[in-house]
Amino acid sequence: MARRTIVTESPAEAAEYLNKGDIVAFPTETVYGLGADITNETAVGKIFRAKGRPGDNPLIVHLASPEQVDEVATDVPDSARLLMARFFPGPLTLVLRKRPGVSSLVTAGLSTIGVRCPNHPVAHEFLARCLHPVAAPSANLSGRPSSTDWKAVLEDLDGRIACILKGEKSSIGLESTIVDCSEEPPRILRAGAISPEELHTIVPNIAIARGGKQERPKSPGLKYRHYSPSAEIRLCGEEYGACEGGKGFAWIGLSPPPEGAARTCRCRDSEEYAYRMFRFFRECDREGIGVICCEMPPPEGIGQALRDRLQRAAERK
Ligand code: TXA
Numbered sequence: 293m294a295r296r297t298i299v300t301e302s303p304a305e306a307a308e309y310l311n312k313g314d315i316v317a318f319p320t321e322t323v324y325g326l327g328a329d330i331t332n333e334t335a336v337g338k339i340f341r342a343k344g345r346p347g348d349n350p351l352i353v354h355l356a357s358p359e360q361v362d363e364v365a366t367d368v369p370d371s372a373r374l375l376m377a378r379f380f381p382g383p384l385t386l387v388l389r390k391r392p393g394v395s396s397l398v399t400a401g402l403s404t405i406g407v408r409c410p411n412h413p414v415a416h417e418f419l420a421r422c423l424h425p426v427a428a429p430s431a432n433l434s435g436r437p438s439s440t441d442w443k444a445v446l447e448d449l450d451g452r453i454a455c456i457l458k459g460e461k462s463s464i465g466l467e468s469t470i471v472d473c474s475e476e477p478p479r480i481l482r483a484g485a486i487s488p489e490e491l492h493t494i495v496p497n498i499a500i501a502r503g504g505k506q507e508r509p510k511s512p513g514l515k516y517r518h519y520s521p522s523a524e525i526r527l528c529g530e531e532y533g534a535c536e537g538g539k540g541f542a543w544i545g546l547s548p549p550p551e552g553a554a555r556t557c558r559c560r561d562s563e564e565y566a567y568r569m570f571r572f573f574r575e576c577d578r579e580g581i582g583v584i585c586c587e588m589p590p591p592e593g594i595g596q597a598l599r600d601r602l603q604r605a606a607e608r609k
């Protein structure tokens with residue numbers, strides 16, 4: 293697709309593109325999404341091509357309001373109803389049994405479907421103007437850091453997608469927490485802004501997935517390399533030892549920055565770390581930095597999700 297990508301601030305214009313079968317990037321509070329109409333298989337196929345995404349990695353379906361969940365899912369258990377009542381709209385994705393009518397291209401052949409209702413006024417207005425629910429992965433090239441602002445979307449996908457709906461930077465900066473409610477007990481498949489502690493206040497028996505490397509992961513996307521800038525990510529901090537960056541390295545973390553770092557990003561707390569991390573990775577790439585040392589945050593609250601993303605970003609393939 294050698295067409296230029298349109299950037300608009302109008303949810304109505306963006307929804308027009310989507311409704312006629314184009315793919316459209318849009319802001320959410322977690323990261324930007326790249327959406328297609330779930331009833332249009334040609335459009336859904338464009339998402340996989342534009343991102344270079346493996347066909348066995350299912351997409352999350354985005355809803356304008358929680359009531360739409362019954363359009364795409366069936367046999368919704370009480371645990372999911374309770375979580376929706378508390379956390380929708382918000383940074384939570386629930387995996388539920390898929391309705392037979394929903395295209396298996398969206399779910400990569402699985403009998404389950406991930407659903408999320410973003411807590412973001414522009415996303416809401418956009419989704420409300422789309423004729424059907426919207427399948428959307430994060431709006432980045434496969435393997436790259438997720439996009440937390442519209443410029444990052446343009447950097448990765450210019451000419452590959454029809455339209456970007458421009459909004460503010462994503463206020464959280466990390467992807468949603470994923471909870472699989474299709475089986476008992478429900479299980480956390482991906483850490484995110486909503487912590488296990490918060491989930492347990494609503495549904496006490498939610499399990500935390502271990503996801504060994506050999507077995508087929510329950511969340512297919514978890515087996516791929518993820519979130520990685522071109523720069524090498526090296527982990528440092530209490531359990532990982534001192535920062536070893538070599539010449540001209542960058543550093544991000546919570547402590548005072550090490551000496552000799554060419555570029556640093558000191559964050560007040562893990563929330564700020566999450567908000568800045570992916571953007572910092574992209575800035576370092578633009579500057580041609582070879583190594584980014586990342587201080588591991590403590591495993592509390594959103595710190596668990598940060599640690600998960602940092603560990604994956606540091607895996608070299
Ligand atoms: O915050 C978010 O979740 C963002 C915004 C755009 O909503 N979306 C996002 O999508 O992070 P993506 O495609 O980058 O990650 C979705 C993850 C993948 O790991 C995928 O395998 C998993 O969700 N997933 C989707 N449907 C699933 C299903 N039915 N069962 C298990 N895992 C599923």
Ligand code: MG
Binds near residue numbers: 429430438
């Ligand atoms: Mg992604």
